[in-house]
Amino acid sequence: MQLLDADLVQFLVFAWWVFFLLVSVFLAVRVFEDARTRRSHALAISPGLWLAIGLAFPGIGAFGYWIMHHSSIAARRDEREHAAV
DSSP: SSSOOHHHHHHHHHHHHHHHHHHHHHHHHHHHHHHHHHHGGGGGOHHHHHHHHHHHHHHHHHHHHHHHSSSSHHHHHHHHHHOOO
């Protein structure tokens, strides 16, 4: 007895990849837009490079960007930079 039809499995795999691609592009574009609005960039990574990182490594790129710019780690770095000025 076959659990799932082969056509259904192919469709589900295709739908998963389309969904993954759309989410990846969405994350990369959001990271790019946020990076463009910042005056200072962590590690001097340009918005265009963040876009490339986000497209090449969607989840990891967005998580890395968040850590460097929006987490408490980034807040401490920003405090040190403002204190030095």
